[in-house]
Amino acid sequence: MKKILAFLLLIPAISFANIETGMPAPDFTGTDSNGNSVKLSDYKGHMVVLEWTNHKCPFVEKYYSEGHMQALQEKYTAKDVKWLRVISSAKGKQGHVSSQEANALIEQQKVNASATLLDESGAIGRLYGAKTTPHMFVIDKDGNIAYQGAIDSIHSTKTEDIAKATPYVSDALDALEEGKMVEPSTTAPYGCGVKY
Amino acid sequence: MKYFTHLLLVFLISAAIFIAPSVQAESSVKTAHSEVSLLSSVTQARVGETFEAKVRFELEPDWHIYWINPGDSGLAAQAKWDVPDTLSVSEFKWPTPERIRMAGLMNYGYVDEVELPFNVKLDKEHTDGTAPIRVELDWLVCKEICIPESATLQLNLPVGNEVIVAPDYEQVSLPQEYSKQVKYEIEAKEVRIWLEEDSAAPHYFYPEKMGLIQHEAEQIVAYTKGGYVINIPCDEVEHNGTLSGIVVLENGQSYYVNAEPGTVEVHSEAMNTGYGLALFFAFLGGMILNAMPCVFPILALKALSLSREAEGNRVQIRENGIFYTLGILFSMLLLGAFIILLREAGVAIGWGFQLQSPLFVTSMLLLFFVIGLSLSGLLNLPVLFGDANHKLGERDGVLGSFLTGVLAVLVASPCAVPFMAGAVGYAFTQPAIKTLSIMLVLGAGLATPYLLLSFSPKLHGIMPKPGSWMMRFKELMAFPMYASAAWLLWVLMQQIPLEDIATLLCALISIAFLLWIIKYSSGLLKQAARLLVLCVLGMTVLSIHTTPSAEMLNRYDAIKEVFSAERLQNLRAQGKPVFVNATAAWCITCKVNERVALRDEEVIARLEERGVHYLVADWTNEDEEITNWLDYYGRSGVPLYIYYPADGEEEIILPQLLTRSIILNTIP
Numbered sequence: 001m002k003k004i005l006a007f008l009l010l011i012p013a014i015s016f017a018n019i020e021t022g023m024p025a026p027d028f029t030g031t032d033s034n035g036n037s038v039k040l041s042d043y044k045g046h047m048v049v050l051e052w053t054n055h056k057c058p059f060v061e062k063y064y065s066e067g068h069m070q071a072l073q074e075k076y077t078a079k080d081v082k083w084l085r086v087i088s089s090a091k092g093k094q095g096h097v098s099s100q101e102a103n104a105l106i107e108q109q110k111v112n113a114s115a116t117l118l119d120e121s122g123a124i125g126r127l128y129g130a131k132t133t134p135h136m137f138v139i140d141k142d143g144n145i146a147y148q149g150a151i152d153s154i155h156s157t158k159t160e161d162i163a164k165a166t167p168y169v170s171d172a173l174d175a176l177e178e179g180k181m182v183e184p185s186t187t188a189p190y191g192c193g194v195k196y
Numbered sequence: 197m198k199y200f201t202h203l204l205l206v207f208l209i210s211a212a213i214f215i216a217p218s219v220q221a222e223s224s225v226k227t228a229h230s231e232v233s234l235l236s237s238v239t240q241a242r243v244g245e246t247f248e249a250k251v252r253f254e255l256e257p258d259w260h261i262y263w264i265n266p267g268d269s270g271l272a273a274q275a276k277w278d279v280p281d282t283l284s285v286s287e288f289k290w291p292t293p294e295r296i297r298m299a300g301l302m303n304y305g306y307v308d309e310v311e312l313p314f315n316v317k318l319d320k321e322h323t324d325g326t327a328p329i330r331v332e333l334d335w336l337v338c339k340e341i342c343i344p345e346s347a348t349l350q351l352n353l354p355v356g357n358e359v360i361v362a363p364d365y366e367q368v369s370l371p372q373e374y375s376k377q378v379k380y381e382i383e384a385k386e387v388r389i390w391l392e393e394d395s396a397a398p399h400y401f402y403p404e405k406m407g408l409i410q411h412e413a414e415q416i417v418a419y420t421k422g423g424y425v426i427n428i429p430c431d432e433v434e435h436n437g438t439l440s441g442i443v444v445l446e447n448g449q450s451y452y453v454n455a456e457p458g459t460v461e462v463h464s465e466a467m468n469t470g471y472g473l474a475l476f477f478a479f480l481g482g483m484i485l486n487a488m489p490c491v492f493p494i495l496a497l498k499a500l501s502l503s504r505e506a507e508g509n510r511v512q513i514r515e516n517g518i519f520y521t522l523g524i525l526f527s528m529l530l531l532g533a534f535i536i537l538l539r540e541a542g543v544a545i546g547w548g549f550q551l552q553s554p555l556f557v558t559s560m561l562l563l564f565f566v567i568g569l570s571l572s573g574l575l576n577l578p579v580l581f582g583d584a585n586h587k588l589g590e591r592d593g594v595l596g597s598f599l600t601g602v603l604a605v606l607v608a609s610p611c612a613v614p615f616m617a618g619a620v621g622y623a624f625t626q627p628a629i630k631t632l633s634i635m636l637v638l639g640a641g642l643a644t645p646y647l648l649l650s651f652s653p654k655l656h657g658i659m660p661k662p663g664s665w666m667m668r669f670k671e672l673m674a675f676p677m678y679a680s681a682a683w684l685l686w687v688l689m690q691q692i693p694l695e696d697i698a699t700l701l702c703a704l705i706s707i708a709f710l711l712w713i714i715k716y717s718s719g720l721l722k723q724a725a726r727l728l729v730l731c732v733l734g735m736t737v738l739s740i741h742t743t744p745s746a747e748m749l750n751r752y753d754a755i756k757e758v759f760s761a762e763r764l765q766n767l768r769a770q771g772k773p774v775f776v777n778a779t780a781a782w783c784i785t786c787k788v789n790e791r792v793a794l795r796d797e798e799v800i801a802r803l804e805e806r807g808v809h810y811l812v813a814d815w816t817n818e819d820e821e822i823t824n825w826l827d828y829y830g831r832s833g834v835p836l837y838i839y840y841p842a843d844g845e846e847e848i849i850l851p852q853l854l855t856r857s858i859i860l861n862t863i864p
Contacts, residue, residue, distance in 0.1 A: 058344040094341040157344040188407025193269035196299040
């Protein structure tokens with residue numbers, strides 16, 4: 001009985017949206033590390049990448065420590081893709097940063113994203129059902145989800161595995177640009193749990 | 197001095213000789229949050245033999261590592277083996293994981309410690325005196341945050357002529373291989389797994405494949421014939437081939453399962469409200485049942501009888517209360533046993549199954565109608581409420597109370613269906629003991645209000661004093677009964693053809709009329725009327741029982757064709773056999789014939805087999821063509837049945853009162 005009650009109590013806290021590939025991406029308004037308001041629908045007509053991140057997570061470090069993620073960000077923002085990082089860690093939990101800390105990290109790590117959204121309430125994370133860091137979403141120009149899931153195919157914390165893996169996100173972005181089918185369009189994400 | 201260094205050298209070398217081949221049966225590394233060790237079950241191996249070894253993880257308290265499928269996040273421990281070619285090392289065998297929940301995410305892993313066993317095989321060609329086993333381990337250890345750790349472990353086992361077992365090596369407890377049948381099906385965003393299990397219900401399924409199921413979702417278990425079904429929500433996923441994982445049963449046993457793809461039925465009754473919750477709802481539901489229109493009159497009138505007896509024997513009142521309860525519990529037990537028997541026989545029943553049977557619905561309808569008539573004053577049924585004319589201790593005895601209890605359950609069953617689906621639906625999916633206990637608890641809830649009344653002198657006090665209002669109240673109670681009967685009639689209308697409903701209505705009117713006769717007559721007339729009532733009741737039930745099934749009605753509708761003179765001519769010209777049925781909605785003979793002879797399995801089958809075209813000439817409204825056709829055969833009315841054999845042979849006119857055998861004999 002207690003278990004059931006406890007579970008019932010958890011429901012509001014843990015309800016995740018069910019995002020299906022092909023569905024329109026839910027709109028949201030977030031605040032970036034410079035205090036600006038960022039709305040997803042403002043970017044209609046552009047391809048958008050959502051990257052859930054947590055700078056202390058070893059899986060995120062895998063991609064940032066040797067500049068791989070930054071390179072991806074640079075490559076695609078140059079092609080007019082909007083790359084939004086989202087930090088959904090709750091206050092006091094691993095990965096949570098203030099805007100100053102966020103900006104300091106951006107400079108230090110030479111992040112090339114369009115913006116870094118601070119989602120400490122976890123609202124955007126839950127809206128998208130973001131489970132891990134990193135968890136990637138690619139949204140096409142019409143505002144539909146073209147890809148969601150892992151950043152690549154090798155589940156590990158080792159940087160040397162990046163070269164051997166299938167780069168799902170860059171493949172998806174390239175396919176969209178060439179007007180081809182995104183394959184695979186959904187994969188199981190891997191990483192640390194988002195610290196809601 | 198020279199002598200001393202010489203001695204030292206000798207000492208050192210001999211020490212080295214002694215120490216070097218010493219058995220290194222374990223190799224252990226400590227990291228920030230874990231201590232990993234490589235342990236072998238043997239201290240000496242032999243060529244051509246296989247032995248077990250294991251990697252032990254001892255973690256900081258409350259920290260965990262992950263299973264082969266880590267769940268929503270995380271990473272399983274990975275091993276990179278470095279062994280000579282003559283050695284082969286198997287994959288890790290993973291013990292049963294536990295569920296680790298973190299802020300809405302579900303992970304599968306091991307808290308505090310785990311041992312991962314594996315097998316090592318030494319080929320016959322191995323010539324070396326030692327078997328070196330080296331492994332590079334990478335794992336993710338987490339509590340709230342995750343730290344990747346790694347270590348290299350090494351074990352150098354001596355190889356000799358015999359196997360020496362390591363005395364303090366403990367075998368790792370692993371799930372057993374599941375020997376019974378397992379199937380799975382993925383459909384409509386649900387993974388359904390069927391196990392041929394009879395010892396205990398499954399509790400949880402851990403799939404080896406990551407991202408297949410929604411890890412954090414509740415897994416709903418239902419009992420079905422010969423086994424259990426686990427329903428797990430999933431996203432749009434696909435899986436081909438075997439589905440592997442670990443199943444944990446409620447008795448704590450776990451098994452490695454490899455489910456083959458197949459068909460697994462959907463179970464709408466699948467409930468995971470939990471046994472305790474189901475019992476609670478069953479009790480509550482039983483109490484609420486007392487307020488339902490089916491049951492309330494019974495209860496109210498039984499309670500009323502208490503107010504009459506209030507002056508009487510306290511002990512006797514309590515006795516009646518107890519026997520009433522016993523009557524209820526006994527009936528519930530019977531009902532439960534009946535359900536279990538049906539289920540074991542393979543009948544796919546769910547709660548509400550009684551209402552699926554037109555026979556049951558009709559019987560209950562008749563019962564409610566008769567009870568209503570009785571309450572309205574047309575009939576005396578003392579078993580219900582203790583007739584004022586009878587002395588205390590006669591009908592109101594313990595037997596009477598027991599029977600009232602049985603009656604209460606009987607009338608409660610149709611009313612219970614609509615809202616008891618939860619708890620009782622659950623009961624249907626569980627093994628016998630749980631089903632029976634839930635039914636009993638429901639009965640207890642049903643009996644409680646009256647039982648409390650009969651035991652509490654204070655409540656006696658608040659019962660109103662007997663008076664003429666009792667008669668009016670009794671008559672009022674007839675109306676909930678009629679309402680219940682009307683509801684059942686509505687249900688029946690969806691189940692049997694309209695003609696049979698008409699029959700039923702006639703039966704109800706006849707019964708009411710006969711009861712009126714019984715009330716005011718005596719002697720022979722009374723007896724005759726009583727007999728007639730029983731006949732009508734019996735015939736009604738029988739006719740409903742033999743009513744054609746929906747399936748047959750469909751088949752009948754499928755072979756029906758509309759009559760037209762032209763069609764008949766064409767078919768005859770083509771040499772096809774035709775059977776014409778001239779009928780009308782207001783023609784009772786026609787309807788009886790249809791019911792008895794035409795809407796019959798064998799007749800329909802015969803018509804289908806011989807390719808006979810079945811033309812129905814519906815003369816309910818004016819139709820010149822049909823009139824002309826009837827006229828041709830010298831008839832001015834319906835019914836008329838004519839069979840035109842194949843190849844233009846002469847037609848055969850059938851009698852106006854048809855039977856099945858007449859038709860079967862006419863159509864060869």
